[in-house]
Amino acid sequence: MKKHKIHKIRRFIYLTSLSFIVLWISLFPIRLMTAFKQAPQPQAFFILGGDFRREEVVAELAKWYPSLEIWVSSGPNTQKTKELFQMAGVPPRLLHIDARAIDTVTNFTSLVADFKKKHIQHLYLVTSDYHMPRAIAIGIIVLGSQGIVFTPLSVHSEQPSESWLRILRDIGRAFLWLFTGDTGYGLLNFMSQLKNLSLGLIYSN
Template sequence: MISRLIALLIVLWGLGFAVFTLTLPRPAGNEQTDAIVVLTGGAGRLDRGLAMLAQHRAQRLLVSGADRTVRKKELALRTGRPEALFDCCVDLGQESVDTRTNATETAKWLLAHHYHSARLITTDWHMPRAHSDLDRALAGKGIAILPDAVRSQPGFMTLFTEYHKYLLRRIAAPFGY
């Protein structure tokens, strides 16, 4: 009996991992939202967010998880975007240190600005956990989230690690972790 249960759990785990890797989120279209949120840490994320902002797909952009030493002027130089774009429309969230605190920081920012929708930009393999954490942080607040995944070529270990982080968050979240 126990060996069958263990075998079933292994099969379910394997099927879940396959679904996770084969259904990575894709980039969103050009839908309009009130805000854009970019989670730092992956190639192409900030560029995607700035491109959407420059195309007037939202009013304002939050860079969640920015290093505390980074300044808007430096980001403008590094990205080749006008400093005026950063001055008018970009906020640096420098309080978060991981995906869960990104969600908390983002929720506070969205609520403080009274936004009703946001485009969430992160890497495709990171989107399921990031979106789930943000949904939980915004539960009952009436803010629609548009997942906008940056395509990548993740290796097996990246997918394996992220799948387990996602599973652990899904298990721990109902207990307040």
């Protein structure tokens, strides 16, 4: 009898938690629609680091949108970034270079609080074309959960499209961050090192 009661309590907690999560996620579209209504035009450029060409494209666009802030997340060369935007005539107060991100998921999680603090509700999301599907998937979860919408700006590249497994992996990590505040990078790095160690042992035998 006691075990049955405990089981019922656990089931109630599980169903209540699940209902809360589903309800919370279902509110994303409403929050995004509200953000888009309040800020129909992007208020800033958000550049994901990794390819300097992305920054060069925004430097050109900045001439047409001189009032927009530019946020660069872990670009390949900070000094070159500063010089590029200085030559493009971008005032230092509009350029934000952040070096906290170590991968695509942390590109978003490291800066979303800054966007909220600045009351930014709409971004131009800038990355390479092959990288954009994964960036969009992560952005919908991380930025969307905070009521921030984005307009994708793809930069042409010669790289092949990323695998769906990689996209699904980072969707999982984005949800992990959403519920725990942890991106799972430590575990991912550990698994990668373990894999490399295993391969090393195989080839050494």
